[in-house]
Amino acid sequence: MKVHDVVIVGGGPAGISTALHLHARDPSLAERTLVLEKERYPREKYCAGGVGGRALKTLARIGVHVDVPSVPVTTVAMRTSRETATMSEPGLGQVVRRIEFDHALARVAMDRGIAVREGAGVRDVVATADGVRLVLADGETVLAKVVVGADGVGGVVRRSLGLSGGTLRAQVIECDTDAVATDLPRDTLLFDWSDRSLNGYGWDFPTLVGGQERVCRGMYVIRALGPDNVHDRLRAYLAARGLRMEDYKLKPFGERGFEPGEPISKPRALLVGEAAGIDIATGEGIAQAIQHGEVAAGALSRAFRTGRFEFADWKRTVLASRFGRGLFARLVMYRTFYLHRARAEQALLDNPSFLQLFAQDFAGNRLRLRTFLRAAAAAQPQDVPWLAQMVRDAARGAPHVRTEDAA
Ligand SMILES: Cc1cc2nc3c(=O)[nH]c(=O)nc-3n(C[C@H](O)[C@H](O)[C@H](O)COP(=O)(O)OP(=O)(O)OC[C@H]3O[C@@H](n4cnc5c(N)ncnc54)[C@H](O)[C@@H]3O)c2cc1C
Incomplete structure (x- = not known):
């Protein structure tokens, strides 16, 4: 029976991005890769379709331009009980319909020769030291050296491998x-x-x-x-x-949401995109899924070069990447915002540099030193201990925070 090098479960942004980045980095490995998608394109995905510019830039670096109807956006607005703050940023992003965007992205992958099998829902996944066995909904068995779980929030790969779903x-x-x-x-x-x-x-x-x-x-x-x-x-x-x-x-x-304390890999298996967790602060996940795919392609290519398929360092690799640092920063932002809501809202409104940093990050533009300095200058000395505590909590993966009373 044929053994694929890589089987990617899920043909959403995370799965297709992983396949496209593999193709760009290691074309022969991409030839031995199979994407299994349970639906048939065009398929719906409930989503508001706000794509941060950094997703489009990540794809553009490998020559991928997703040509679908969209609404270009230039400004982000944050409304609080006090006022609405706005910030404009070049190339902020666009709003797409996922039924069109995901189909177009998958078409690019197919056009580049990547095997995408539609209507192939995976029912069970067993990973051993020697390889991976996937059972499809109709009972068919597919064998692989490595499986990538890109099957979204309720993914079967995570559940089959006994990886915890976390609390966020x-x-x-x-x-x-x-x-x-x-x-x-x-x-x-x-x-x-x-x-x-x-x-x-x-x-x-x-x-x-x-x-x-x-x-x-x-x-x-x-x-x-x-x-x-x-x-x-x-x-x-x-x-x-x-x-x-x-x-x-x-x-x-x-x-x-992504939780640094939760496992996202096992020997011969790694999770990407929402299967691994995305930004809990805003629920933004399209750009994260696409960026995650880029990092995963590097890890997969390395694994096949070295013959080491433990993926024990997958989480460390993610957290060390620019994408992972952004995800971690959003987790800190989430904890800070909801634990100290009144103070955080005040700080955001008083100091436009915070919103500007968010807009620059969403767009994938270089975070400007000037903006950092302005935000840092506005932070009060008395804020530093709780900010530092937030970072420590986030690093430990402390599960819950409480909402500060509005008063
Ligand atoms: C209501 C709503 C609004 C949102 N709005 C935004 C937004 O505006 N901007 C933003 O950035 N993010 C938004 N998100 C988050 C975003 O939709 C997800 O984070 C993103 O789609 C994650 O991409 P993914 O590829 O990891 O997973 P998905 O997009 O969920 O893709 C997973 C794929 O796997 C397939 N699959 C699942 N199970 C199996 C199986 N057993 N076998 C084979 N295939 C399988 C699915 O059919 C699907 O194609 C929103 C989410 C929701 C729910």
């Missing part, structure tokens, strides 16, 4: 709605943190549905911070904009 989970719900008079300009991504009782935020992203201008609105609620009801939250959020939830198709889904 979020509930998300969205719908594509009409525009209203109070909407910000269509080049702006709005993150609405104005309700301090909400362990998360609402969003308004401009989008294009079948060529029609719409606004994707949703609620992102971090379950790890306490129970909540996303439906009720969305109903109130839409009502505040004069919209009725009943008028729109609701799209609920879950998300998983």
Whole structure:
């Protein structure tokens, strides 16, 4: 029976990015790689489709340009109970429809000769010291030297291999709605943190549905911070904009945050993208998935060069990469923001440099020294101990934080 060198489970941004970066780095290994995708393209993925510019830049470095209808965005807005702060950044990103974006990305992979098998859902994965056996939904067996779990938040690879799912989970719900008079300009991504009782935020992203201008609105609620009801939250959020939830198709889904304390590999297996965990602070995961694929391709290529398939250092490799450092910084941001919410909001509003750093990171632009210095200069000496504690907690993977009372 044929043994593939690499089998990637999941043909979303993480899986296809891993395959494309393998192709760019090690074409002969990519020839011995197979992507298994349970759906058939074009397939839907519930998502607001806000793609940070750094995802597009990561793909552009290997000559990949995803040509789909999109809304270019130049500005990020953060709304708090006090005011709405905005920051513009060149090349901030765009809003796409995932049904189109993921299909186009997979088509690029297929055009480059990468084997992508659609309608191939994996039911079980067994990894031993000698190799990996995957059982598909129809009972067929596929053999591989290495498996990559790129199968998203509820991935079968993680579960089959007995890797813990962690505790940083979020509930998300969205719908594509009409525009209203109070909407910000269509080049702006709005993150609405104005309700301090909400362990998360609402969003308004401009989008294009079948060529029609719409606004994707949703609620992102971090379950790890306490129970909540996303439906009720969305109903109130839409009502505040004069919209009725009943008028729109609701799209609920879950998300998983990256936790440095949780395992993301086993001998002959590694996880990427949302299977490994993405940014819990904002739930942004498309760019992370694409960047994760780039780092994974390096690790896979190294493993086949050296004949070492333990992947014991996969998490260290991720955390040492620029992408991993960004993910870690977002985790610190999450803990800092929700543990010290009133103070953090104040700091964000008082000092535009923080929002500018976020926009520069989202866009994938060089983080400017000047911005760092301005943000550092604005930090109060009394803030340093709690910031340092946050970093230590995040490094230890302390599971929960509490929301500071709004008062
Ligand atoms: C409502 C909502 C809104 C969001 N909005 C944004 C946003 O605006 N911007 C942003 O950056 N992120 C957003 N995210 C997060 C983002 O959608 C994900 O983090 C991102 O899709 C992760 O990519 P991935 O490739 O790791 O996983 P996925 O995109 O989930 O891809 C996994 C793939 O694996 C396949 N698969 C699953 N199981 C199997 C199996 N057993 N066998 C074979 N194939 C399998 C699936 O069909 C799928 O194609 C949002 C998420 C939600 C839920």
